[in-house]
Amino acid sequence: MNAGFNLPKLEKNSEQIAADHPIAFADTIGLFRPADARAQSSCHPTGPVSDTAVLFVGSWGFEELCARKFWQQLAVELSARGMASMRFDYPGTGDALDHADYAEGLTVWLDTVKAAARTLKQLSGVDRLVFIGHGIGGALAWRVAETMEDVSGLVLAAPALSGRHWLREFVALSRIANQGAILTANSSSGPTMGEQVIPPTVTSGLKALNITSATSAPVDNILLLQQENRPADAAFADHLNALGVKIEAQIFEDYERFIRDVLFSIPPNGAIRTIAAWAEKQGTTVAYADKPESLTVPSHSSLEAECFTETPVRFGEHNRLYGVLCEPRGERKGATVLVLPTGYERASGWGRISVRLCRDLARTGIASLRFDMANIADSPAVPGRPEQIIYGEGQLADVDAAMDFLTERKLFPVVVTGRCSGGWAAFRSGVRDLRFSGVVPVNVFDFYIPPDADVEALLISSRQPLSSYGAKLLRGSFWRRVLRGEVRIRNGIVNLWAMVMGKAISFATPIMVRFPFLSPRFRTLSRDFNAIAANDTRMSIVFTEGDIGAAMLETNFGPRGRLLTCRYGNPRIVFIEDADHNLTTAEARHAWADEVRDIAMRFPPTHQDGSSTHQL
Numbered sequence: 001m002n003a004g005f006n007l008p009k010l011e012k013n014s015e016q017i018a019a020d021h022p023i024a025f026a027d028t029i030g031l032f033r034p035a036d037a038r039a040q041s042s043c044h045p046t047g048p049v050s051d052t053a054v055l056f057v058g059s060w061g062f063e064e065l066c067a068r069k070f071w072q073q074l075a076v077e078l079s080a081r082g083m084a085s086m087r088f089d090y091p092g093t094g095d096a097l098d099h100a101d102y103a104e105g106l107t108v109w110l111d112t113v114k115a116a117a118r119t120l121k122q123l124s125g126v127d128r129l130v131f132i133g134h135g136i137g138g139a140l141a142w143r144v145a146e147t148m149e150d151v152s153g154l155v156l157a158a159p160a161l162s163g164r165h166w167l168r169e170f171v172a173l174s175r176i177a178n179q180g181a182i183l184t185a186n187s188s189s190g191p192t193m194g195e196q197v198i199p200p201t202v203t204s205g206l207k208a209l210n211i212t213s214a215t216s217a218p219v220d221n222i223l224l225l226q227q228e229n230r231p232a233d234a235a236f237a238d239h240l241n242a243l244g245v246k247i248e249a250q251i252f253e254d255y256e257r258f259i260r261d262v263l264f265s266i267p268p269n270g271a272i273r274t275i276a277a278w279a280e281k282q283g284t285t286v287a288y289a290d291k292p293e294s295l296t297v298p299s300h301s302s303l304e305a306e307c308f309t310e311t312p313v314r315f316g317e318h319n320r321l322y323g324v325l326c327e328p329r330g331e332r333k334g335a336t337v338l339v340l341p342t343g344y345e346r347a348s349g350w351g352r353i354s355v356r357l358c359r360d361l362a363r364t365g366i367a368s369l370r371f372d373m374a375n376i377a378d379s380p381a382v383p384g385r386p387e388q389i390i391y392g393e394g395q396l397a398d399v400d401a402a403m404d405f406l407t408e409r410k411l412f413p414v415v416v417t418g419r420c421s422g423g424w425a426a427f428r429s430g431v432r433d434l435r436f437s438g439v440v441p442v443n444v445f446d447f448y449i450p451p452d453a454d455v456e457a458l459l460i461s462s463r464q465p466l467s468s469y470g471a472k473l474l475r476g477s478f479w480r481r482v483l484r485g486e487v488r489i490r491n492g493i494v495n496l497w498a499m500v501m502g503k504a505i506s507f508a509t510p511i512m513v514r515f516p517f518l519s520p521r522f523r524t525l526s527r528d529f530n531a532i533a534a535n536d537t538r539m540s541i542v543f544t545e546g547d548i549g550a551a552m553l554e555t556n557f558g559p560r561g562r563l564l565t566c567r568y569g570n571p572r573i574v575f576i577e578d579a580d581h582n583l584t585t586a587e588a589r590h591a592w593a594d595e596v597r598d599i600a601m602r603f604p605p606t607h608q609d610g611s612s613t614h615q616l
Contacts, residue, residue: 017076017380019322022312024301026115028096029312030088031378032123033075049082052152052283053124055117056087059135061170061193066258066265067134068346068377073267077276082285084124088116093196094348095324095355097303106205113144128152130279136160139209145218153221153282155275158252161236163209167191194351194584212236217245223278225252225271250274263343263459308362316401322378323347323371326358333365334600335437336411338402340418340425343390343459346377350582353589360593366600367411373398390421390459391449399429413437413603417596419583420445430537431528438538438599442592443581446552447528448521525556533569538602540572540595544579544588
């Protein structure tokens with residue numbers, strides 16, 4: 001099975017779906033999709049529309065990362081049924097600004113949900129809403145619906161019935177999903193994912209949430225998508241029946257493989273159809289001509305902070321890509337930095353690492369653009385492209401679109417960077433595009449990816465050093481997972497064999513580097529690194545000590561990559577100590593930012609008239 005994809009099949013001649021319209025409000029960013037938005041450049045419907053819109057109230061952490069593409073696909077399905085929708089980020093999460101003061105605790109998040117509801121009503125021109133709450137967002141949607149009279153329906157998708165239980169499960173899940181991660185300074189203050197943390201006051205408010213004890217429901221119509229083998233969900237359905245609620249309860253099929261790992265998350269098509277069909281029944285369909293209200297096309301709006309301005313944007317053919325342009329409030333310095341996503345993470349990154357990187361750069365005068373590539377998070381798939389897009393040529397076409405956008409905005413020169421698979425895409429883009437002034441790939445698994453590579457095996461092996469296999473084989477828990485069918489045995493064997501062979505090949509590396517024509521691997525590596533050098537593109541290659549990519553660097557170019565630096569333009573190779581693959585800690589992120597900043601500051605920015613000063 002290909003990693004991460006089970007999309008509804010697009011017709012051969014399907015037109016490209018545009019990304020949703022971004023809108024800034026209440027220090028956060030919402031993504032609005034109008035009803036029946038077949039016209040890519042406007043919000044005006046072309047067919048019947050509903051008098052009810054849908055607000056997505058998301059979860060947090062791993063659940064939110066995995067669900068992002070699910071929301072995007074659900075928004076498209078709702079739009080086709082004549083329903084507008086919007087999703088958004090809580091303060092301190094995703095692309096939202098960090099809140100100045102969390103003294104009011106959970107109220108800060110609840111107020112953002114209410115602000116999103118008001119914004120959605122204004123944009124869509126409707127009077128009624130359906131809330132769809134996922135994970136802890138289910139309990140938050142319930143609480144906000146209790147304070148509003150215009151919520152006609154509530155979807156609880158694998159909801160957290162108890163905030164206290166959800167927090168406990170999150171901590172357990174984080175240990176599984178991010179094994180080997182280094183603890184951050186915030187790890188003891190609340191639930192964390194990298195540097196992203198739920199503030200203690202918000203955590204206290206979440207612990208007090210418990211909708212199972214409700215003596216009345218906020219709405220009369222509820223759809224409950226239950227997790228399999230979770231008796232509490234079935235008991236809650238019985239409780240709602242006893243309260244006189246018109247409830248429809250179904251199993252949330254394939255939820256486990258959907259939510260446990262963003263690399264292999266598969267959006268459940270059955271749940272998308274179920275939710276959309278149920279939501280459609282909560283409203284009344286009317287002809288657009290019968291709606292006197294003029295719908296508002298979201299105009300370009302920005303988030304303003306003390307040192308930076310962030311503008312959510314759509315770009316590319318048919319506005320198919322979503323991203324965030326981060327610019328310094330003062331004088332722009334250095335090259336613009338293009339930050340590519342890792343795997344199937346949304347552009348804000350694991351633990352918001354990309355958000356923090358971009359904002360740190362802006363504080364020193366450097367502009368940046370982070371964006372979702374096609375078929376990742378908030379950027380729709382491109383018809384005709386393979387469903388598996390990591391390490392694919394399609395991603396390089398998305399980088400081309402981003403470069404065209406930066407050209408239009410006169411934001412040259414450009415330095416490109418990314419982690420893991422994003423680092424590979426950054427490197428490949430530097431090889432093929434003369435417009436890049438600098439490249440900073442981070443923890444790249446391998447600079448040579450054969451065209452027939454098993455990408456799923458690569459995605460697994462890129463996170464596991466060779467030494468980890470021996471330790472796993474000695475653990476009883478590993479073999480129990482094997483017996484339950486939870487471990488991909490074939491992929492493990494492929495990974496192990498590839499790494500063993502890599503170790504063997506490393507003994508012949510000096511000969512292969514000197515005579516690259518002897519193998520496809522070294523012929524391709526020689527061609528690509530020579531291209532970087534010929535383009536006079538500055539490059540800094542970054543690895544964390546002990547990362548599997550560092551071992552592959554040794555396979556390709558000898559110990560510490562010394563044969564690379566002496567034969568291919570002397571690129572800088574940096575090893576970050578006390579860091580994990582995801583650069584979880586602030587210290588690791590700062591080390592990454594330092595390398596990016598060092599190259600970016602070598603190139604003065606282009607002026608508005610297109611001119612620039614000489615290279616430093």
